[in-house]
Amino acid sequence: xxxxxxxxxxxxxxxxxxxxxxxxxxxxxxxxxxxxxxxxxxxxxxxxxxxxxxxxxxxxxxxxxxxxxxxxxxxxxxxxxxxxxxxxxxxxxxxxxxxxxxxxxxxxxxxxxxxxxxxxxxxxxxxxxxxxxxxxxxxxxxxxxxxxxxxxxxxxxxxxxxxxxxxxxxxxxxxxxxxxxxxxxxxxxxxxxxxxxxxxxxxxxxxxxxxxxxxxxxxxxxxxxxxxxxxxxxxxxxxxxxxxxxxxxxxxxxxxxxxxxxxxxxxxxxxxxxxxxxxxxxxxxxxxxxxxxxxxxxxxxxxxxxxxxxxxxxxxxxxxxxxxxxxxxxxxxxxxxxxxxxxxxxxxxxxxxxxxxxxxxxxxxxx
Numbered sequence: 001x002x003x004x005x006x007x008x009x010x011x012x013x014x015x016x017x018x019x020x021x022x023x024x025x026x027x028x029x030x031x032x033x034x035x036x037x038x039x040x041x042x043x044x045x046x047x048x049x050x051x052x053x054x055x056x057x058x059x060x061x062x063x064x065x066x067x068x069x070x071x072x073x074x075x076x077x078x079x080x081x082x083x084x085x086x087x088x089x090x091x092x093x094x095x096x097x098x099x100x101x102x103x104x105x106x107x108x109x110x111x112x113x114x115x116x117x118x119x120x121x122x123x124x125x126x127x128x129x130x131x132x133x134x135x136x137x138x139x140x141x142x143x144x145x146x147x148x149x150x151x152x153x154x155x156x157x158x159x160x161x162x163x164x165x166x167x168x169x170x171x172x173x174x175x176x177x178x179x180x181x182x183x184x185x186x187x188x189x190x191x192x193x194x195x196x197x198x199x200x201x202x203x204x205x206x207x208x209x210x211x212x213x214x215x216x217x218x219x220x221x222x223x224x225x226x227x228x229x230x231x232x233x234x235x236x237x238x239x240x241x242x243x244x245x246x247x248x249x250x251x252x253x254x255x256x257x258x259x260x261x262x263x264x265x266x267x268x269x270x271x272x273x274x275x276x277x278x279x280x281x282x283x284x285x286x287x288x289x290x291x292x293x294x295x296x297x298x299x300x301x302x303x304x305x306x307x308x309x310x311x312x313x314x315x316x317x318x319x320x321x322x323x324x325x326x327x328x329x330x331x332x333x334x335x336x337x338x339x340x341x342x343x344x345x346x347x348x349x350x351x352x353x354x355x356x357x358x359x360x361x362x363x364x365x366x367x
Contacts, residue, residue, distance in 0.1 A: 001031060003111070003159060003278060004078050008036045010160070010353035016360075021065055023057055023081075032254040039068060050223060051118050054081060058124075061085040069104060074360055076107040083108045083128035090133075105363050108132035110142060110154065111275035126150065134363060138276040141296040157356060158301075160349035161281040169258035169286075179211035179327045182264035182288070184257075184279040185271070186217040187228040187248070192270035192293065194231050197246070198316030199268070201238035203324060204245060211327060213268075214247045216260055261286035265333070266326045271295070272313045280308070281347055284340035289333045291322045301347065307339040 004020060011018045012035065020038040024030070030038060041064030044056040062085035069075065069089060077083035083106065090104040110129060116122050129135065129146060135154035137143045146152045174180055181200070185191040196213065204210040235242055242248070252260070261267075267283035269292040276297055283290050284307070292298055294310035304310040309322040326333055 003109075005030065005032070005034055005036070006160065006162070006349050007353060007356065008038075009034060010349035011356065012036045014350070014353055014357065016353075016357060019068070021061075021068060023061055023064075039064070041065070050116075051121055054121060054124065057081045058084045058088075062088050065089060071103060074105045074107060074363060076109070076356075077128075077132065078109050078111070080114065080125050080128040083132055084124060087127070087131040105134070106132040107134045107136065107359065107363070109136040109138065109157070110146060111138055112142065112273060113145070113149075134359065136359065139297045139300055141300070142275055155359065157352060157359065158347055159276045159278045159281065160347050160352035161278070161285045161344055162349055163285055163344050165282070166258040166261055166286040169255065169262055171263035172256065172259035174263050175212065178209045179207070179265045180263060181211050181213045181266050181268050181323060181327075182216065182260055182283075183213065183268045184216045184282075185269070186224070187215065187231050188224045189227045190271060190273050192272050192313065193227075194234065195270045195314050195316045195319060196268055197231060197234060197238055197240065199270070199320035199323060200245065201240055202317060202320035203327075204239055206320070206324060207327065210245065211265075211323075212245060212247060214249055214260060214264070216249045216252055216257060258286070261288060264288055266291060266323060268319070268323060269293070270311070270313065270319050274298070281344065284308075284337075285344045287337045287340075289326045289336035290340065291319065291326060301343055303339070306336075307343050308336060 001022065008018050008020045018036060020036055022040055023043040024040045026040040026042060041061055044060045047053045047056055058081050061081060065085055066089050075086035077086045086106045090106050108128065114125060116125055129150050129152055135152055136157045137146065137154045138159050140156055143154045143156050146154050183196060187193045200213050232242060235246060240246055261283060267288040267290045269277065269280055271277065271293055274297050280290055280292060290308040292308055292310060293313045295313060298310060302308040302310065309326065311318040311322050
């Protein structure tokens, strides 16, 4: 949702007629205020299985979105659920409108491919990739994956960040006697959380005072409770105490998130699979030194030792070594922060929005 709203705001500032449509609680509103016109479609009640939750969400979003669209609209979906809902509306409109009438166009940005296991969800995801009229991805590695795994052509339009987003955000109050390592994304297998716990255990043995790990996030459509419980169960054997060495902050308000970025000494993101890694850009925008993994998406915009330290995925000792270097070497922290600044200026939401406008304009030619 951060990507969707930030992109919509950049498009809106450029004068594009844009509306955000999302599932949620209309009474609660979006996760932060925005000037962009938006509609919150009531989310369906929770269901016991992921398959039931996905298809109920598709049905609900289709019903709410259908009331808002006009002939000729471009429906830009950011996930599997939205792509399926938009595709149904487009296909239904084509049947009703008949030949010769301008119809709806569906664009899909594929941020990553979910690890669905049931045949129905695998097929749902396959159609969400193959059915849209235009496919976008946020990095070159994912363009290649869609070509090889789905035979689908996609264009790369990277994510962005607001360079001044955290400039005026005050740091949150924290224990200044211990270094603070921050990560964003919750406790999930894709985020490499167990590897990060192993690294923190080694840092606890090697550094005095030992650092604290703060984890922001955790809300996910998928159910990662089994992984989360297994990861947290390992803390005692690693010599780490929940609430003291590892702090779970959950989902925090936008302003508070910026405060955590500003308060931390280092940002750790040992992810094993990402579409782009938007939170890495956010950390760089806050001037934080970043330690992440050398998976292909990060190699597209990060340089090891210049704008970040890159380590092997799943390698706890290597991650600990890199974090220790950052936490104990002020000059290294300053060099990495300085090296990250040009990356932030290169990947802005305005630049991303202008690329999107080119895509939309091409879709509208001759229609």
